[in-house]
Amino acid sequence: MNEVLYPVLAVTAWAGCAVKLQGLRRGGNPAGYAVCVALALLGSTFTLSTPAVWRWLDRATGVPNLAALWAHLSVVGFSGTVQLLLLWWVTPPGEASRRARIRFAFLATAAVAMVVLFLASGPTEPRVGEFVATYVSRPVFAVYILVYLGAFGLGLIDVVRLCWPYARVSGRSWLRRGLRATAVGAMAGLVYCAIRISSVIGAQAGADPRRWEPLAPIAASIGAFLVIFGLTMPAWGPRLSQLRGWVRRRQQYRQLQPLWVDLHRLMPEIALEPPVAVPLSTLDRRLYRRVIELYDGWLVLRPYLDEAAGGRARRLGTQVGLREEELAAVVDAARLRGAVRAYARGARGPDETEAAPVRPDEPADLAGEVARLVQVSRAYAFSPVVAAAVAGREVLFPNQTEVAM
Incomplete structure (x- = not known):
């Protein structure tokens, strides 16, 4: 021994x-x-x-x-x-x-x-x-x-x-x-x-x-x-x-990808610099810029936001018991998915009166904004509540109620 x-x-x-x-x-x-x-x-x-x-x-x-x-x-x-x-x-x-x-x-x-x-x-x-x-x-x-x-x-x-x-x-x-x-x-x-x-x-x-x-x-x-x-x-x-934080931020960068890809496809001008699949040395700067680009795209889509889809998402999310922050994320994701579809068709909705999303100017704001946008992006890509709301349904299929987020 x-x-x-x-x-x-x-x-x-x-x-x-x-x-x-x-x-x-x-x-x-x-x-x-x-x-x-x-x-x-x-x-x-x-x-x-x-x-x-x-x-x-x-x-x-x-x-x-x-x-x-x-x-x-x-x-x-x-x-x-x-x-x-x-x-x-x-x-x-x-x-x-x-x-x-x-x-x-x-x-x-x-x-x-x-x-x-x-x-x-x-x-x-x-x-x-x-x-x-x-x-x-x-x-x-x-x-x-x-x-x-x-x-x-x-x-x-x-x-x-x-x-x-x-x-x-x-x-x-x-x-x-x-x-x-x-x-x-x-x-x-x-x-x-x-x-x-x-x-x-x-x-x-x-x-x-x-x-x-x-x-x-x-x-x-x-x-x-x-x-x-x-x-x-x-x-x-x-x-x-620091390593744990870097890994978490890299994961968040990738989780923002679904929403960013759709917005960038419709509005390439929101990109502040050429996209990088897996940024390493520039991760913090890239993550901050990705947040800014998402808010810029969100601002462009304000006239197209689908409030009807957002309402359906709120009702469906409430039915399946989503928590407050999850409910807010699926509502925003449903409105954005409807807006992306309307923007791609060239339709135009009425101007919205709500305040536009605000860019985070201070580094202290970034962590919270990234967490919020990650929830929205994941709901945008994967939530059955969002899919049902955008499709105009008021109910979920039985096998979707446990994976609503």
Whole structure:
């Protein structure tokens, strides 16, 4: 299991560190650098815990199981870095400095104790797999593990205690999600600590600690993945939102196509620029222009709007229980379809007295106008209510009542 999980975690942690570093090039801050250090320490932990790297380090240094000590110290360093980062986020600078000094002194003491205990416990036989389970029956090594778990576990408790409440008051959605993911990851890390403590207690009582060993890497891996995602979410989350928004706007652009095609066929002059089937780099500008073109075509069709079809669409839509915005869309779509048919025949209806559709001038108006026009375009192309109203029918066929919009 470790041959697969730990390399994947190492790559994920180093990739997260690279993502954060790339963001810092555009303007760094101490918190950003602290996140990079935390991710680098996690990457170091799982790199060294990878069996192939563990064996290589044993051969290169001649010190058996040195990778274990290094990985454990990296875990303690990671825990301390995240604690310090959160302290600077959620407490006033003076208080944060005082608490940071206390935590740093505690972690430094724990690290020195770990080195002394590791050397004194003498794990001289290389044990890539089940390292803790092999040596935890030795009292000195058991103390080493307890010091390691104490430093790590207290840090995780601090992470949960600080992350979860702060997430509730965070104004940035991706930071809020990241803090919650980090807190849940820390909880999974506490499960790992509990498993390791059970191994220590069981070994001293004469039980076989290998019984719990398969659970430890699973809990550690789940926790690490969540912490990595949580710490990097504020960096990549907004980009994901932008991508989601771009995909939605591209879909809306295509959904406006049926209505736009009919209007453009009758009035090619409404096109502000040559049409593009799937705009990519110019999508936002193209979508805005498409809205303007639709309103221009709608304005030309005002004298032709089929009010009788609109009335029938309102009655039919009310009968099938359409919501208010859906009802407004099918009424407009029916009037427009009747107008397109009349315009194509060259007929002319009486001038309308209602106000003409207004172009959205402000970007804030665009989202609402696009959503409204998408509903009208979809009803124009697909609604059986619109088709029945334009055809002069006052009833829908039985199989059309459930797909009225």
